[in-house]
Amino acid sequence: MSIGQAGLYFFMMVGGISAAAILFTRNIFHAVLMLLATLLSTAAIYILLGAEFVGITQILVYAGGVVILLIFGIMLTSRLSNRPLNISSHNLVGGLIGSVSLLALLILCYRDLDPVHPSGVILYPAIGISLLTDFAAPFEFSAILLLISLAGAAIIAATNFRRHEP
């Protein structure tokens, strides 16, 4: 087993365990930190698989953006009312049955699959060229989508809607 494979298994273990820990933790802040551990180990898996661009984007965007947003959400919502956030569970039986049966179904489907042989690193010039040729339209559309949704999020969160008096 090479070092890369050992690292792959190590990060898969870390990611899987911390993802499961989100389910069982009693503290919502710990849950977000566990999500951060999962996302970072997934980024390491991407880098080990040769998709370094995706891995670095994952670290920048998820660890730097989404997790910070979630922590902001926790701090703002628990500060507003000085009540601890409700983290109780419901639908426990249904959720467990649904997710475990889906996991079993996926494992059954994957059993007969041929193994994939990794063919090496994706080079940055190939990514740049395909971003501006084959994927030019999705690239532009995602830029517009990002602009609209971030501006919309700021407007939704900042506007002071007045209640109409009857």
Added chain:
Amino acid sequence: MSPDALLYFAAWLFCVGICLVIVKRNTLLMLVGTELMLNAANVNLVYFNSQGSQPDGAMFAVFVIVVAVCEAAVGLAIMMRAYHFYQTSLPDQISELRERI
């Protein structure tokens, strides 16, 4: 490498995400579950991309990340609004559409 260890990892992440969305009552943890499911899809994309020479799967994974960021930003903004108005972050208790007068 052993055939499908990464596929099993992605399936595990997806099922944990689904379980979070179904089981947890807090909106924030449901958003966390959605992020986990999108990540599982990304792991699959990058894994199947690693056997070809074209970066198609990796590009698709980057676009999935962009859409996930949009979803998280808008979802959290709506959650803040709903929290201000209803003083709760439990979707079960947000059950009225009209303003309370």
